[in-house]
Amino acid sequence: MTKWVYTFGGGRAEGDSALKEILGSKGAGLAEMSALGLPVPPGFTISTEICRHFLATESAFPPELEQQVASALDGIGKVAGHRFGDTEHPLLVSVRSGAAASMPGMMDTVLNLGLNDETVEGLARVSGDRRFAFDSYRRFIQMYGDVVLGLDHSVFEEKLEDYKLERGFTLDSDLDAGDWQAVCDLFKALVADELEIPFPQAPQEQLWGAISAVIRSWNNPRAKAYRRINNLPEGGGTAVTVQAMVFGNLGETSATGVAFTRHPSTGENILWGEYLPNAQGEDVVSGMRTPQDLTEVARRETGSELPSMEAAMPAVFAEFHAVCAALEKHHRDVLDLEFTIERGRLWMLQARPAKRTIHAALKTAVDMAHEGLITRAEAVARIDPRTLEQLLHPTIDPESSGDIFARGLPASPGAASGTVVFTSEEAEIARTQGRKVILVRVETSPEDVHGMHAARGILTTRGGMTSHAAVVARGMGKPCVSGAGTIRVDFHAGTMSAGGRTIQRGDMITIDGGTGQVLLGAVPLREPELSGAFAELMEWADTFRTLKIRTNVDTPSDARAARGFGAEGIGLCRTEHMFFDARRIVAVREMILAETHAARAEALAKLLPMQRSDFASLFEIMSGLPVTIRLLDPPLHEFLPKGEAEIAELAAVMGISPAKIRASTHALSEANPMLGHRGVRLAISFPEIVEMQARAILEAALDVADETGTPVDLEIMVPLIAGKPELDLVNSHIRAAEALVRKIHGRAPAYQLGTMIELPRAALAAGELAKSATFFSFGTNDLTQTTFGISRDDAATYLNTYLAKGILPHDPFASIDREGVGELIRIACERGRATRPDLKLGVCGEHGGDPASIHFFAEINLDYVSCSPFRVPVARLAAAQAALQNRDKANSASPLPTPPTAPPDR
Numbered sequence: 026m027t028k029w030v031y032t033f034g035g036g037r038a039e040g041d042s043a044l045k046e047i048l049g050s051k052g053a054g055l056a057e058m059s060a061l062g063l064p065v066p067p068g069f070t071i072s073t074e075i076c077r078h079f080l081a082t083e084s085a086f087p088p089e090l091e092q093q094v095a096s097a098l099d100g101i102g103k104v105a106g107h108r109f110g111d112t113e114h115p116l117l118v119s120v121r122s123g124a125a126a127s128m129p130g131m132m133d134t135v136l137n138l139g140l141n142d143e144t145v146e147g148l149a150r151v152s153g154d155r156r157f158a159f160d161s162y163r164r165f166i167q168m169y170g171d172v173v174l175g176l177d178h179s180v181f182e183e184k185l186e187d188y189k190l191e192r193g194f195t196l197d198s199d200l201d202a203g204d205w206q207a208v209c210d211l212f213k214a215l216v217a218d219e220l221e222i223p224f225p226q227a228p229q230e231q232l233w234g235a236i237s238a239v240i241r242s243w244n245n246p247r248a249k250a251y252r253r254i255n256n257l258p259e260g261g262g263t264a265v266t267v268q269a270m271v272f273g274n275l276g277e278t279s280a281t282g283v284a285f286t287r288h289p290s291t292g293e294n295i296l297w298g299e300y301l302p303n304a305q306g307e308d309v310v311s312g313m314r315t316p317q318d319l320t321e322v323a324r325r326e327t328g329s330e331l332p333s334m335e336a337a338m339p340a341v342f343a344e345f346h347a348v349c350a351a352l353e354k355h356h357r358d359v360l361d362l363e364f365t366i367e368r369g370r371l372w373m374l375q376a377r378p379a380k381r382t383i384h385a386a387l388k389t390a391v392d393m394a395h396e397g398l399i400t401r402a403e404a405v406a407r408i409d410p411r412t413l414e415q416l417l418h419p420t421i422d423p424e425s426s427g428d429i430f431a432r433g434l435p436a437s438p439g440a441a442s443g444t445v446v447f448t449s450e451e452a453e454i455a456r457t458q459g460r461k462v463i464l465v466r467v468e469t470s471p472e473d474v475h476g477m478h479a480a481r482g483i484l485t486t487r488g489g490m491t492s493h494a495a496v497v498a499r500g501m502g503k504p505c506v507s508g509a510g511t512i513r514v515d516f517h518a519g520t521m522s523a524g525g526r527t528i529q530r531g532d533m534i535t536i537d538g539g540t541g542q543v544l545l546g547a548v549p550l551r552e553p554e555l556s557g558a559f560a561e562l563m564e565w566a567d568t569f570r571t572l573k574i575r576t577n578v579d580t581p582s583d584a585r586a587a588r589g590f591g592a593e594g595i596g597l598c599r600t601e602h603m604f605f606d607a608r609r610i611v612a613v614r615e616m617i618l619a620e621t622h623a624a625r626a627e628a629l630a631k632l633l634p635m636q637r638s639d640f641a642s643l644f645e646i647m648s649g650l651p652v653t654i655r656l657l658d659p660p661l662h663e664f665l666p667k668g669e670a671e672i673a674e675l676a677a678v679m680g681i682s683p684a685k686i687r688a689s690t691h692a693l694s695e696a697n698p699m700l701g702h703r704g705v706r707l708a709i710s711f712p713e714i715v716e717m718q719a720r721a722i723l724e725a726a727l728d729v730a731d732e733t734g735t736p737v738d739l740e741i742m743v744p745l746i747a748g749k750p751e752l753d754l755v756n757s758h759i760r761a762a763e764a765l766v767r768k769i770h771g772r773a774p775a776y777q778l779g780t781m782i783e784l785p786r787a788a789l790a791a792g793e794l795a796k797s798a799t800f801f802s803f804g805t806n807d808l809t810q811t812t813f814g815i816s817r818d819d820a821a822t823y824l825n826t827y828l829a830k831g832i833l834p835h836d837p838f839a840s841i842d843r844e845g846v847g848e849l850i851r852i853a854c855e856r857g858r859a860t861r862p863d864l865k866l867g868v869c870g871e872h873g874g875d876p877a878s879i880h881f882f883a884e885i886n887l888d889y890v891s892c893s894p895f896r897v898p899v900a901r902l903a904a905a906q907a908a909l910q911n912r913d914k915a916n917s918a919s920p921l922p923t924p925p926t927a928p929p930d931r
Contacts, residue, residue, distance in 0.1 A: 027089070028072075030097045034067025055374075063373050067269050068267055068269060104269075112144055118138050123264045128248060160205045163185075176220060188207070240263065243263045279369075284298030295322065317331045345371055362376050384416070390562060394565075402569065405565050410903040430528065437495060438538045442547040444461070445529070466494070468494065474497060509523075574897055576897055577869055595647055611674075632717060632721075637721040639725075644725060654742065655781065659703055672687060704743075739777070743756075745781065801866050868889075869891040873900065874893060
């Protein structure tokens with residue numbers, strides 16, 4: 026019989042962290058803690074395979090699952106000492122989700138399951154606290170009604186607020202046992218009225234309803250959005266963990282909390298977190314109550330007058346501190362822990378790798394390597410390369426003075442300015458319009474994840490450092506200020522107020538997620554300095570990688586930035602970007618509209634010194650490193666004037682009529698310009714453009730070599746080649762320019778001739794092309810377009826549908842399509858190297874900065890990838906991880922053991 030259910034508790038477990046794909050992150054963590062003998066409430070985990078079966082069979086369970094669950098439920102009762110459904114001493118359980126990759130808050134949970142009109146009386150007797158029992162029952166009715174029955178939690182909240190208002194109560198704590206019992210009756214009546222069914226009383230019916238609902242939550246909109254944003258697979262499914270309830274709301278000797286074994290924002294090696302006395306876990310993460318600090322150090326830093334757990338519960342805190350240290354040492358990672366204290370007894374509810382800022386991730390990885398917990402290779406492998414871009418978020422310029430509107434908690438570092446919006450929908454609309462916004466909410470919920478992704482930063486008036494807003498923002502790398510309690514939001518009026526001042530929807534504000542400040546207006550920001558742990562880890566990464574990392578730039582400022590980020594040359598300089606400069610666009614237009622060779626030569630003569638200066642600047646900055654210059658690529662009509670004012674200006678300069686310019690513009694327009702008169706086709710039609718560019722490139726290389734004493738490592742690249750005859754013809758014009766340079770200067774610099782592989786035909790003809798080209802650079806943007814036959818500028822409307830329906834596993838313009846585009850690249854590499862074994866191979870499309878694509882490029886042994894400057898660190902790290910992965914594969918495949926040596930990565 027297939028095993029679907031894995032038990033844990035009582036110092037034993039049927040699984041461990043190696044079964045994370047089956048048990049999910051939560052279930053694997055609980056099993057691991059149980060096996061270590063830590064205080065874990067007993068429970069069992071239903072495997073992710075059941076989720077996949079349930080969703081594939083339209084809500085059917087395998088027949089043997091019911092017996093396995095019943096047996097496991099009996100096992101919980103034996104360990105816990107009470108039985109599920111028993112009216113005298115009832116066992117209550119929680120039902121929680123847990124995917125292999127943690128998705129905090131995205132799926133559903135049901136707590137206090139097993140309560141009904143009879144078992145609540147048993148709970149009251151056993152606990153000796155009737156108020157606690159009925160408070161737990163009303164929580165269960167509300168949560169089950171929302172998650173399982175589909176009755177929104179807000180209708181329960183409205184009913185509770187009406188009850189409090191009628192009786193003059195302000196806080197939930199004002200209600201006694203009789204009040205909570207009355208609220209339970211109101212909630213059950215609400216279910217009956219709204220859904221026309223009674224609230225289920227049978228514990229078994231409740232259990233299977235909750236299990237089904239948790240599984241279905243795998244496909245709720247917020248979970249799907251989270252997976253899309255974080256590039257998580259759709260097919261994994263969630264495990265379901267059923268666990269004995271322990272109660273943090275049994276008086277002042279009880280509590281619940283969330284902790285991190287190191288600071289999740291800074292990486293500092295201190296225990297950090299929050300707790301709430303006399304509360305359940307949902308109260309901490311929901312943001313409904315502002316929690317208290319775990320440690321005295323944290324309490325002093327925040328200026329809180331509420332006691333820390335360290336001060337209020339010293340004995341339990343000492344036990345918890347020891348558990349944290351033991352777990353971190355065992356897992357060799359920073360952990361996110363959930364715990365409950367029930368009348369002075371500590372219970373551990375979760376241990377999983379902590380979501381942390383990239384600053385914290387870098388520091389902890391480097392620190393743990395220095396501490397000997399992990400190797401340098403493991404430290405490099407731990408950092409998600411995509412998150413390095415978060416390091417580039419600006420911070421408030423310390424020299425600036427801002428008008429502080431309010432203060433909250435520094436929940437996620439970085440600073441951002443934007444106009445105020447109050448809903449996630451507004452944030453998404455603003456992003457499509459190119460507007461930068463700050464999403465302001467009283468508190469965020471998982472339904473806000475799309476708006477948080479769209480916004481530049483998040484501001485909430487409630488919640489702590491472990492609230493939903495804080496955790497999700499840190500994971501996204503967004504600045505976040507939470508718990509700004511002095512701010513009052515009026516959603517209907519579209520305003521927020523604090524200290525007698527009011528901000529309207531659409532007003533500009535700045536938030537500082539490092540200090541918790543909310544400032545009026547746009548405050549000057551400062552770019553971060555990449556040093557410390559970042560620099561050290563990147564040095565380690567560079568010792569492992571084999572791929573070189575170049576950059577795509579065409580301005581001196583971008584070139585300097587890229588070199589600062591560790592670029593090892595320029596893999597793509599788009600010469601046409603230089604033409605759009607306001608000081609030279611008129612000369613470019615004169616050249617395009619020239620009707621005679623002499624007129625075109627005159628215009629090109631104006632552009633020659635400009636291009637020469639452009640290239641010289643790049644050669645100087647990249648001194649000693651290879652620089653690839655691509656000849657003119659885009660269709661000529663892109664350079665022509667669009668508006669009447671520009672047309673009139675050009676007509677006056679050229680001494681021709683505006684009508685003639687409009688006619689020429691019309692004549693140059695194409696139905697499909699990306700497949701039209703561009704790239705090598707322009708070079709063949711207008712060879713004088715090639716000769717001007719080649720001369721400018723060669724003369725700039727001579728000038729810089731003379732000035733610096735270092736020859737320029739020069740590569741000239743011809744775009745959009747389909748066959749060798751095109752390349753040879755263009756090369757003849759480059760040679761003509763070279764001859765002219767030799768005639769004028771008595772010498773010419775060395776250079777290599779290469780081509781971009783952007784067309785399927787070029788990939789297939791690579792063997793022939795390699796007879797003339799000494800290097801290939803794969804232009805994966807165009808190669809993807811021409812292979813799929815789709816335009817990346819227009820494909821979003823239907824690509825999203827393809828992704829949602831699972832027709833494509835990912836956007837092929839974001840991550841390389843291995844089976845199609847990737848196979849063409851592989852073929853081109855094999856055929857090109859068969860002709861020219863020393864053929865240099867690189868990538869200069871956007872895929873050169875995508876970690877998943879870089880792994881593929883490393884697998885097929887390319888020499889380099891080239892990407893935008895701010896993705897150079899991403900590519901460096903991804904290339905290192907690819908090399909380590911390939912090394913591990915090779916070692917595991919080797920029939921002979923590796924001889925012992927001193928570890929090279931420590």
